[in-house]
Amino acid sequence: MDTRIEQYIAGSRDLVVELQRELTRRPALSPESGGGGELDKVTYLEGWLRAHGITQLERHDAPDSRVPSGIRPNLVATIPGKRDDKRLWIMSHTDVVPPGERALWNSDPWTVVDAGDRLIGRGVEDNQQGLVSSVLAALSLVQQDIVPPHTVKLLFVADEEMGSEYGIQWLLKNRSLFKSDDMVLIPDGGDPRGETIEVAEKNLLWLEIRTTGKQCHGSRPDQGANAHLAACELAVRLHDELPLRFPQRDPLFEPDRSTFEPTKHEGNVPNVNTIPGEDVFCMDMRILPCYPVQEVLAEVDRIMGEVAQKRGVRMEYRILQRVESKATSPEAPLVHLLSQAVQKVYGVTTRPIGIGGGTVGAFLRNENIDAVVWGRLEESAHQPNEYVLIANILGDATVMATLMMQER
Missing domain, CATH: 3.40.630.10 (Zn peptidases)
Incomplete structure (x- = not known):
């Protein structure tokens, strides 16, 4: 030069x-x-x-x-x-x-x-x-x-x-x-x-997941549908099962795998002895580029449907951010x-x-x-x-x- x-x-x-x-x-x-x-x-x-x-x-x-x-x-x-x-x-x-x-x-x-x-x-x-x-x-x-x-x-x-x-x-x-x-x-x-x-x-996917159940007294869970319990189960299943469904490793990245992390949680009921009928939490997903985001969403839908049926609640998500990158x-x-x-x-x-x-x-x-x-x-x-x-x-x-x- x-x-x-x-x-x-x-x-x-x-x-x-x-x-x-x-x-x-x-x-x-x-x-x-x-x-x-x-x-x-x-x-x-x-x-x-x-x-x-x-x-x-x-x-x-x-x-x-x-x-x-x-x-x-x-x-x-x-x-x-x-x-x-x-x-x-x-x-x-x-x-x-x-x-x-x-x-x-x-x-x-x-x-x-x-x-x-x-x-x-x-x-x-x-x-x-x-x-x-x-x-x-x-x-x-x-x-x-x-x-x-x-x-x-x-x-x-x-x-x-x-x-x-x-x-x-x-x-x-x-x-x-x-x-x-x-x-x-x-x-x-x-x-x-x-x-x-x-x-x-990594491909980026942020979800806000809302669970709607039925509020009831803490002593009578049989009369309600615990939205918080269902949301917790979903968060754990997404965290534990999605890595098994999308297991690829890529040394270009650190960490070298896709990650699926529950993050923000909104307040539900103000007192201990009420079972909540509403619950909202968020997921931060960083997905290796080899996996299309739509494939991840399909798995989220499947797992969410199983939890909703098991717990008698309604579950839906809103996509806060979705970015796919070559x-x-x-x-x-x-x-x-x-x-x-x-x-x-x-x-x-x-x-x-x-x-x-x-x-x-x-x-x-x-x-x-x-x-x-x-x-x-x-x-x-x-x-x-x-x-x-x-x-x-x-x-x-x-x-x-x-x-x-x-x-x-």
């Missing part, structure tokens, strides 16, 4: 602090979190990029009547390459989560504290580390008139923290931005060494190219992994677009006194610039 690129990034600490400070002071909170969305932050970012030489910008605004502006902005910045095939996208998100309990912060969450080797403030790591690194990598080319072999696109999306309905999901439904041979790096997850490249996610092959060109770049910059040997949580990568993979999640992160996201290491911003920017300059 051109030494000018490395030198530019290494000397850009002040630029990093400036951009982090200005982005942080513009809270981009979703309406679900009591905020007005991302427009103020994206408007500033758009102007800042233009002023620094990244001028091929386009906005794709998703309508949302819940915010004052009526829109949730998504921004694309293009750095033209010598060729327009096999384009590299780097996708970060502009929204952040609320600070939480303010008493746990040692400073104003919306004012960046420069603590020498680190910056402190809400959003500085999630996802402004990846955002700023991607911008810095692009500037290292643009400001020195270096043309990458293939076109590079930076994508700044809305609404990631609340499910991406107004971000990448809206873009995939309403715009034709991506080509089949595009590659997408999502710098929104990783580890402190930068050695894991996330290529796959995988990016660990042998995909993007994985190899990123691995080479990480090795060159950090001297770290990477390994592909799968995760049980969900990322925006799932939406892209389901459109047959290769997408990976990677970063060298301290994992302080969503915590009080969230911080980012400046060395990680500069290092990740160098990895991204290396990736931009690779032939493929």
Whole structure:
């Protein structure tokens, strides 16, 4: 890679602090979190990029009547390459989560504290580390008139923290931005060494299960139908029997199996001596991609029917969340190219992994677009006194610039 690129990034600490400070002071909170969305932050970012030489910008605004502006902005910045095939996208998100309990912060969450080797403030790591690194990598080319072999696109999306309905999901439904041979790096997850490249996610299924029986006095269970007892039996059976029905193991994931866990339970009766006629609990299921969610739901229906008949109750579920995700092959060109770049910059040997949580990568993979999640992160996201290491911003920017300059 051109030494000018490395030198530019290494000397850009002040630029990093400036951009982090200005982005942080513009809270981009979703309406679900009591905020007005991302427009103020994206408007500033758009102007800042233009002023620094990244001028091929386009906005794709998703309508949302819940915010004052009526829109949730998504921004694309293009750095033209010598060729327009096999384009590299780097996708970060502009929204952040609320600070939480303010008493746990040692400073104003919306004012960046420069603590020498680190910056402190809400959003500085999630996802402004990846955002700023991607911008810095692009500037290292643009400001020195270096043309990458293939076109590079930076994508700044809305609404990631609340499910991406107004971000990448809206873009995939309403715009034709991506080509089949595009590659997408999502710098929104990783580890402190930068050695894991996330290529796959478990299928996600959340259920709220409601049991309706007949309330009665605790001394006369024969006169009622204990909804709580039936719900407990169902929870245990789902937990114990579904792993036997779906036993596959995959070392890409940790744990390497599908999991079926009872979680939230709502209150039923307020006193000990009443047998409840209503009961509600939730299941969090993380299912290996080899199993379609519909097959799991069929087993849930079967087991639930048996328990309902045995206990004389009515049972039904509501799907709270259902996400199925294809995988990016660990042998995909993007994985190899990123691995080479990480090795060159950090001297770290990477390994592909799968995760049980969900990322925006799932939406892209389901459109047959290769997408990976990677970063060298301290994992302080969503915590009080969230911080980012400046060395990680500069290092990740160098990895991204290396990736931009690779032939493929």
